Structure formats: C-alpha cells, structure tokens
Amino acid sequence: MSTTTVSNVIHGKTGEVSPETEQRVRSYLEEVGYIPNINARNLAANHSNIIGVVIKTRENHYMHILSEPFVSEILGGIEEMIRKAGYYMMLYISDDMADILNKVAAWNTDGLLLFWMLDDDALRVYKRFRKPVVCVDTYISEETRAQFENSFVNIGLEDEAGTHEAISYLIKTGHRRIGFLSDNHEGVDLVRFRGYRRALEEAGIKYSNKDFFELCSTKGEIESSMKKLAEKAKKYEAVFCCSDVYASMLINSCERIGISVPEDLSVIGFDDTFPSRLSRPSITTIHQDIVERGRLSIELLLKMIIGEKPESDQIIMKPKLVIRESVKERK
Amino acid sequence: MSTTTVSNVIHGKTGEVSPETEQRVRSYLEEVGYIPNINARNLAANHSNIIGVVIKTRENHYMHILSEPFVSEILGGIEEMIRKAGYYMMLYISDDMADILNKVAAWNTDGLLLFWMLDDDALRVYKRFRKPVVCVDTYISEETRAQFENSFVNIGLEDEAGTHEAISYLIKTGHRRIGFLSDNHEGVDLVRFRGYRRALEEAGIKYSNKDFFELCSTKGEIESSMKKLAEKAKKYEAVFCCSDVYASMLINSCERIGISVPEDLSVIGFDDTFPSRLSRPSITTIHQDIVERGRLSIELLLKMIIGEKPESDQIIMKPKLVIRESVKERK
DNA sequence: TTGAAAGCGCTAACAA
DNA sequence: TTGTTAGCGCTTTCAA
Numbered sequence: 117m118s119t120t121t122v123s124n125v126i127h128g129k130t131g132e133v134s135p136e137t138e139q140r141v142r143s144y145l146e147e148v149g150y151i152p153n154i155n156a157r158n159l160a161a162n163h164s165n166i167i168g169v170v171i172k173t174r175e176n177h178y179m180h181i182l183s184e185p186f187v188s189e190i191l192g193g194i195e196e197m198i199r200k201a202g203y204y205m206m207l208y209i210s211d212d213m214a215d216i217l218n219k220v221a222a223w224n225t226d227g228l229l230l231f232w233m234l235d236d237d238a239l240r241v242y243k244r245f246r247k248p249v250v251c252v253d254t255y256i257s258e259e260t261r262a263q264f265e266n267s268f269v270n271i272g273l274e275d276e277a278g279t280h281e282a283i284s285y286l287i288k289t290g291h292r293r294i295g296f297l298s299d300n301h302e303g304v305d306l307v308r309f310r311g312y313r314r315a316l317e318e319a320g321i322k323y324s325n326k327d328f329f330e331l332c333s334t335k336g337e338i339e340s341s342m343k344k345l346a347e348k349a350k351k352y353e354a355v356f357c358c359s360d361v362y363a364s365m366l367i368n369s370c371e372r373i374g375i376s377v378p379e380d381l382s383v384i385g386f387d388d389t390f391p392s393r394l395s396r397p398s399i400t401t402i403h404q405d406i407v408e409r410g411r412l413s414i415e416l417l418l419k420m421i422i423g424e425k426p427e428s429d430q431i432i433m434k435p436k437l438v439i440r441e442s443v444k445e446r447k
Numbered sequence: 448m449s450t451t452t453v454s455n456v457i458h459g460k461t462g463e464v465s466p467e468t469e470q471r472v473r474s475y476l477e478e479v480g481y482i483p484n485i486n487a488r489n490l491a492a493n494h495s496n497i498i499g500v501v502i503k504t505r506e507n508h509y510m511h512i513l514s515e516p517f518v519s520e521i522l523g524g525i526e527e528m529i530r531k532a533g534y535y536m537m538l539y540i541s542d543d544m545a546d547i548l549n550k551v552a553a554w555n556t557d558g559l560l561l562f563w564m565l566d567d568d569a570l571r572v573y574k575r576f577r578k579p580v581v582c583v584d585t586y587i588s589e590e591t592r593a594q595f596e597n598s599f600v601n602i603g604l605e606d607e608a609g610t611h612e613a614i615s616y617l618i619k620t621g622h623r624r625i626g627f628l629s630d631n632h633e634g635v636d637l638v639r640f641r642g643y644r645r646a647l648e649e650a651g652i653k654y655s656n657k658d659f660f661e662l663c664s665t666k667g668e669i670e671s672s673m674k675k676l677a678e679k680a681k682k683y684e685a686v687f688c689c690s691d692v693y694a695s696m697l698i699n700s701c702e703r704i705g706i707s708v709p710e711d712l713s714v715i716g717f718d719d720t721f722p723s724r725l726s727r728p729s730i731t732t733i734h735q736d737i738v739e740r741g742r743l744s745i746e747l748l749l750k751m752i753i754g755e756k757p758e759s760d761q762i763i764m765k766p767k768l769v770i771r772e773s774v775k776e777r778k
Numbered sequence: 779t780t781g782a783a784a785g786c787g788c789t790a791a792c793a794a
Numbered sequence: 795t796t797g798t799t800a801g802c803g804c805t806t807t808c809a810a
Contacts, residue, residue, distance in 0.1 A: 118797040123789060134795060151552040155495065156787035158486040159802050180523030180738075183721065188519045192511030195540060204554075205538060209526060221482040223535075364725050371727060390514065394695050396702060396727055407511075449781040454805060465779060487803035490786050 126152070167198050167417065168225040170208045170216055170241070172232055174300075178338040181209060185361060185389035186406060187231075190252070193410025194229065201418055213237055220245050227417045232303060235260050242268065248420035250413045253304050261429050267420060271413045271431045275304055278402045278435035279311030282356055282384050285400075285437055287319045290446030291354040291382055294321070297329035297345065297366065298358040305358050308386070312356060329355060331362060338365075346370045349381055353446065360385035360392040363399050367442065378444035388438055397441035404435040457483070498529050498748065499556040501539045501547055501572070503563055505631075509669040512540060516692060516720035517737060518562075521583070524741025525560065532749055544568055551576050558748045563634060566591050573599065579751035581744045584635050592760050600757045602744045602764070606635055609733045609766035610642030613687055613715050616731075616768055618650045621777030622685040622713055625652070628660035628676065628697065629689040636689050639717070643687060660686060662693060669696075677701045680712055684777060691716035691723040694730050698773065709775035719769055728772035735766040 124133050125141045133141075144150075158164045169191070173181045181187055198205045203226070208219050220228060220241055227248040230238055235256045242249050242264055251270040261268065286294055296312045298305045309328075316323050329348065332341040342362075346369035349355055357363035363385035367377045375381050377397060385392050388403035416426060455464050456472045464472075475481075489495045500522070504512045512518055529536045534557070539550050551559060551572060558579040561569055566587045573580050573595055582601040592599065617625055627643045629636040640659075647654050660679065663672040673693075677700035680686055688694035694716035698708045706712050708728060716723050719734035747757060 119788080120790080120798085121796060124796095127789090137795080151549070153490070153555065153787050154553050155486050155489040155555070156802090157789075159484070159490050159786090159804085160788040160790085162789095162802070164486065179721070180520070180527065182513070182523045182526060183516070183519040185514070188514040189511070192513045195513060195538065196511070199540065207526065207536060207538070209530065218482060222485045224484065224486070361725075368725065368727055368729075390510070391722075391725060394692075394699065394722060394725070396699055450804080451782085451806075452780060455780095458805090468779080484803050487786090488805080490788085490802090491804040491806080493786070493805095 162224075163226050164204075164224060165202070166204045166206050166223065166225040167227050167229060167414070168206050168208055168220060168223060169194060169229045170210075170220070170231060170233070172213075172216070172230075172237070173209055173211045175211050176334045178333050178335050185391055186359065186387050189389060189406040190410040193407035194414055197411045197414035197418075201414070203418075213240065217241065217244050227421045229413060229417060230254065234303070239263060248417055250417045250420075252409070252413055255303060255307060264429070266425050266429075269413075269416045269420070269426045269429055269431065271409060271416065271433070273304075273404055273409075273433050273435055275307040275435075276311040276314070278386070278404070279308040279356065280315045281435075281437050282386070282402050283312050283315035284319075285439075286354045286356070286382060286384060286443065287315065287321070289382070289443060292319075292321055293327075293352045293354070295327050295329045295349065295352045295355040296358075297331060297355050297362055299331040299333035299362075301330075308358055327352075342366060342369045343373075346373055346375065350375060352381065354382035354384065354443070356384050356386075358386055360387050360389045360395075360399055360401055363401070363442070364391045364395040367395060367397070367399075378442050382443040382446075384443055392438075392440070395442075400440045400443040401438055402435045403438040404433060409433060493555075495535075495554065495556050496533070497535045497537050497554065497556040498558050498560060498745070499537050499539055499551060499554060500525060500560045501541075501551070501562060501564070503544075503547070503561075503568070504540055504542045506542050507665045509664050509666050516722055517690065517718050520720060520737045521741040524738035525745055528742045528745035528749075532745070534749075544571065548572065548575050558752045560744055560748060561585065565634070570594055579748055581748045581751075583740070583744055586634060586638060595760070597756050597760070598751060600744075600747045600751070600760055600762065602740060602747065602762045604635075604735055604740075604764050604766055606638040606766075607642035607645070609717070609735070610639040610687065611646045612766075612768050613717070613733050614643050614646035615650075616770075617685045617687070617713060617715060617774065618646065618652070620713070620774060623652055624658075624683045624685070626658050626660045626680065626683045626686040627689075628662060628686050628693055630662040630664035630693075632661075639689055658683075673697060673700045674704075677704055677706065681706060683712065685713035685715065685774070687715050687717075689717055691718055691720045691726075691730055691732055694732070694773070695722045695726040698726060698728070698730075709773050713774040713777075715774055723769075723771070726773075731771045731774040732769055733766045734769040735764060740764060 122141055125138050130138055171181055195205055210216050221244050230251045233254050238251050238254055239260055248267045254270055256270055329345045342365050363383050367383055370377055377383050385399045385401035388401045392399035392401045453472050456469050461469055502512055526536055541547050552575050561582045564585050569582050569585055570591055579598045585601055587601055660676045673696050694714050698714055701708055708714050716730045716732035719732045723730035723732045
C-alpha cells in the first residue's frame with residue numbers, strides 16, 4: 117500500500133488500482149479518519165482550489181461594502197456556485213492596489229474575480245497573476261483586453277442603455293425636470309450618466325450641472341447630504357438614483373419635508389435589489405439579474421480554470437425597466 | 448546568504464543577522480519582487496493565518512444568508528478586523544454538519560468563528576478541530592462549555608431581556624393583544640419567545656398559541672405567508688417581529704390591506720439593522736451593536752490564537768430599546 | 779553570525 | 795497494478 121496507490125484511490129483514479137486494494141485503502145482511510153492537508157496538497161499540486169474574489173472599495177463609505185445590497189446579492193450567487201463546484205472562496209477587500217497585488221500573488225489562487233476594477237488595474241493584476249481572471253463591471257478597452265491572452269472575461273451590464281430606458285420612461289410619463297443622483301462620477305455611474313444625458317438630449321431637454329445630485333456618501337455626512345438633495349428636489353419632477361438604496365433614502369428624506377412620492381416627485385432606482393421592494397412606495401427601477409450574473413461569472417471562471425478558452429472576452433447583460441409605484445404619470 | 452538568513456530577515460529576527468547582511472538580503476528581495484508562497488509557509492509552519500467563519504444555514508430560505516442584514520453587518524465587522532490583523536477570512540457556508548466538519552479539519556485554520564450552531568454541534572466541531580473557537584449566538588450549557596478546554600468563548604446577546612423590554616414597552620404604551628412573529632422556534636428565537644411570554648405573564652396577559660405569528664420563510668411562500676399574517680394582525684394591537692426585515696415586510700403587507708402602522712397596529716423589530724431606518728414609518732426596535740460584536744468576537748479569537756486564555760468563556764452583550772415611529776401610544 | 783539539511787504532507791513521474 | 799522517489803517553497807534545528 118504505497119503513497120501512490122493511496123493517492124490514486126483518494127483521487128478516484130481507480131482504473132489504476134485493483135478493486136481489492138481499493139477496498140483495503142478505503143477502509144484504512146476510514147479507520148484512521150484520514151483528512152487531507154490542504155496546504156500540502158496545494159503546495160505539491162501547485163493549485164489551491166481557491167477562487168479569490170477581490171473587491172476594491174472606497175475608504176470611509178457610509179456602510180461596509182458587504183452590506184450593500186448589490187454586493188451581498190451577487191456574492192450570494194458567487195458563493196453558492198463556488199461551493200457547489202467544490203472550490204473555496206477567499207475574499208480580498210481592500211482599497212489599496214499594492215495590497216491586492218501582493219495577496220493575489222502570495223495565494224496563487226486558481227482564478228480571480230475582480231470587482232469594479234479600473235481598466236489598467238485589472239491588467240496589472242493579470243500581469244502578476246497570469247491565471248484566469250473574470251471582471252465584473254469593469255469598463256475596459258479592447259486594446260487592454262487583448263493583453264489578457266485569452267484568460268479573461270469581462271461580464272458587464274448595459275448601463276448606458278438601461279439608464280437611457282429609465283430616463284426615456286420618465287420623459288414619456290410627462291417629466292422634464294429630471295435630476296441624476298450618484299455619489300461618484302466614474303466607472304459604472306459615469307456610463308449611466310451618459311445614458312441619462314443622451315435621453316435628455318434626444319427629448320430636447322437642456323441639461324445643467326445643477327441637475328447632477330451629488331451625494332456625499334461618507335460615514336457622518338450621508339444623512340445631511342441626502343437632506344440637502346431632498347430640498348433641492350423640490351424644484352424637480354423626477355430624480356434618477358444610481359441605486360435602490362439611494363432611491364429609498366431619498367424618498368424618506370423627501371417625505372420628511374413634505375414632498376410626497378410619487379405625487380410631488382417621481383423617483384427611479386437601479387439594480388432591483390431587495391430595498392426596492394421593501395420601500396413604500398415600492399420603487400420603479402432598472403432590473404438586472406444580479407444573482408445570475410454572479411453565478412455566470414463563476415461558471416466562466418471555472419471553465420477557464422479547467423483550460424477552456426472563453427467564447428468571447430466580453431459578456432454584456434441586458435437590464436430592463438420594472439414599473440412599480442414610485443413614478444407617477446404627469447399630464 | 449543562506450535560506451536561514453533570508454528567512455530570518457523576512458521574519459524580522461534581525462538580532463541574528465548582521466546589519467550589512469540584512470541590507471543585502473532586503474535589496475535582493477526587493478529586486479526579485481519576492482512574494483512568499485503561502486501554502487509552503489503554512490505547511491512548514493503548521494498554521495494558516497486563516498480564520499474560518501462557519502455559517503450554518505437553513506435550506507431554501509427566501510434569501511441567501513449573505514443578504515440578511517444582520518449577517519452582512521456582522522460580517523463587515525469581522526472581515527475588517529481579520530484583515531487588519533493580517534489574517535485571511537475563509538467562509539464556510541453549509542447546512543450540513545458533516546460537510547462543515549470535513550472542511551474545518553482539512554483546512555486546519557488558526558481559529559474558527561461559529562454562527563448559530565447548536566450546543567453539541569459546536570462541541571463536535573471543537574473535538575475535531577482542537578484549536579480556538581468562538582461562537583456567536585449559540586446557547587450552550589455550562590457542562591458543554593466545560594469541555595472546550597479554555598479554547599472557547601461564546602459571545603451572545605441578552606435576547607430574553609431584550610424581548611422582555613420590547614414587550615413591556617408595548618404593554619406600557621397601552622397594547623394588550625400582542626403577537627410574536629418568527630420563522631422558527633429554536634435557538635435565539637426561542638429565547639426571545641420566552642422573554643415575550645414572561646413580559647405577558649408579568650402583566651397578567653393571557654397567551655394563546657394563536658398569538659404566535661409563524662412565518663413561512665421559504666422562497667416561494669414568504670409573500671403569501673406574510674399576507675396571511677397581515678390579515679391575522681387585524682385582530683391585534685401590536686406585533687413583535689424577530690427581525691427588522693420581517694417588521695418592514697409586515698408593515699408593507701399591512702398597509703396594502705388598509706391597516707395603517709402605527710395608527711391601527713404597532714410593530715416592533717429586533718437588531719436595529721439598516722432596514723429599520725430605511726422603513727417608513729421607521730421601526731422601533733431592539734438595538735444591538737452588531738458591528739462591534741463582530742469585531743469583539745475576532746478580537747477574542749485572535750487573543751486565543753496567540754495563546755492567551757480568555758477571561759471568561761461567555762460574553763453576553765446588552766441590547767436596548769430604540770424608539771422610532773412604528774409604535775403608537777394607545778389610551 | 780551564517781550555512782546545511784531535514785522535513786512539513788502531498789502529487790506525479792517513473793521504475794519495477 | 796504497485797512501489798519508489800523527487801520535489802513543491804518554506805521553517806527550523808543544529809552545526810560550523
């Protein structure tokens with residue numbers, strides 16, 4: 117009963133082992149309560165069965181990134197998929213690229229899922245890592261993508277079109293003074309902003325910088341910031357919010373100062389996360405299938421890990437408008 | 448420049464290395480961009496720098512456990528603490544004890560954080576693991592605790608007293624027909640139920656089995672189940688809910704069938720998670736410092752990992768009532 | 779202060 | 795079909 121034989125039955129390579137031996141080995145394993153040492157296995161096999169999930173955060177955000185409904189929902193899909201495939205998930209949360217790069221290199225996981233990374237940061241990670249990488253919500257140029265040597269897929273969303281649809285719907289239902297609420301002006305939110313601008317332009321509605329409702333989302337300031345924006349909303353007929361949570365918070369702030377939603381102000385959200393259904397009025401929003409997107413990203417990553425080349429290095433999912441109660445038709 | 452020397456400077460044992468050599472080693476490390484291989488290190492040193500976080504789930508729950516506000520908030524505190532201490536977090540989510548036991552043994556993490564585990568399941572894990580364990584929200588008998596050989600701390604909450612306070616408050620504000628809403632009847636919720644019963648008894652209010660609002664929280668059924676409970680609530684003056692999310696959902700269901708909160712029905716939640724502030728009316732609830740509890744649990748675990756014996760094997764935190772808008776004084 | 783060497787538990791190539 | 799053996803990259807003991 118040599119190590120090879122034992123190793124073989126452990127890994128189910130029973131074609132190479134006689135049934136009797138296999139049985140013998142199995143009962144022995146059972147008897148001693150054998151548990152493989154994962155570190156040793158990983159070291160020898162040069163893989164880890166770990167998928168690293170990297171989330172780049174902003175410092176001093178008003179809530180921990182794991183509490184963001186979008187994040188917790190997509191992580192749910194991701195975690196489940198990883199677990200069911202027999203892999204382990206390791207979370208790297210950080211706002212520091214150098215830190216991320218080190219951890220990624222040290223652990224040498226089998227694959228990496230990158231959230232909200234900038235174009236060239238994603239590339240830096242890959243240069244260091246040189247194993248399969250899937251990006252979520254990264255706007256990445258074709259030239260950059262080409263440098264990933266087929267070990268890369270970006271899985272995104274039609275943010276521009278989705279926002280355009282939302283704004284067009286507002287315009288169609290009689291709104292003209294429409295604000296755009298966000299806490300930043302880059303990445304995903306920037307693209308959504310473009311969709312907003314395009315919809316306005318197409319309807320011949322002038323945009324002014326004032327129409328950008330810039331929320332300060334840091335810890336001590338978000339409430340007061342939202343309060344100010346609610347005041348400002350008095351002059352508007354509708355506000356598009358870059359997340360359902362912000363939409364929900366805006367509705368509350370408005371109701372508190374006597375602006376009734378949707379009677380006085382229409383509010384529209386994005387993502388169709390849990391809060392949009394929990395809010396009252398429930399929130400009209402742009403739906404995306406978050407859990408499915410999480411699952412799909414892992415599915416793709418897993419395929420690359422076993423050596424399959426992805427069919428395309430970019431998958432862009434389509435969101436769609438879900439009409440609930442927070443938008444009112446105006447004459 | 449031998450391996451030992453290099454290893455010594457990496458680990459800061461510079462007492463054993465001459466300054467010149469140290470400098471030489473450091474610049475070499477810098478030059479080649481040295482990154483330690485974590486698996487090799489762990490194998491040799493027989494530790495992992497990983498803290499395992501085990502969450503035992505119920506199958507077919509209406510939302511992924513990571514999306515539960517309580518879970519995501521406490522994980523936020525946990526993740527942050529683990530990261531800042533230079534450790535890594537590995538999540539094991541499962542509803543199967545055998546599975547959990549195997550993973551725990553295979554990975555041989557430095558410590559384990561156990562969520563909502565039953566008394567003897569926690570002990571089984573320890574018997575297998577034999578390293579520091581911290582339990583969160585586990586009701587565990589003194590005899591069981593004694594078997595953990597000082598490598599154990601339970602960090603709980605005064606669930607009974609908290610609920611008692613909530614119910615007493617309802618009674619004081621003029622409510623008598625008070626329901627208790629939960630989706631199970633064990634562990635934490637069972638203890639809360641006892642607090643509810645005690646408060647009723649002390650006020651001389653009779654309890655009937657009908658006063659237990661049992662929510663079916665599985666995927667396809669939660670909405671209809673909540674709807675039924677809202678109907679049932681017509682006969683009540685107040686309902687205590689075992690979570691803020693349920694309180695929020697109940698409020699919505701009630702409003703939809705014309706029961707106004709708090710005018711017709713008072714609703715009280717538990718935990719003081721984000722939804723209690725996001726709801727309208729905002730929810731009167733029992734506050735607990737969730738993030739702090741997460742941090743504290745890791746702090747204790749870390750201490751045990753470096754060999755300190757915990758001062759006590761049980762830390763029970765105190766919740767407190769937060770009065771918001773969902774309870775109305777009745778004459 | 780430095781270096782040589784054993785060994786952590788496993789995989790996999792190769793030999794028998 | 796089974797067994798032997800050389801690493802995987804690191805830590806640590808012991809000798810120089």
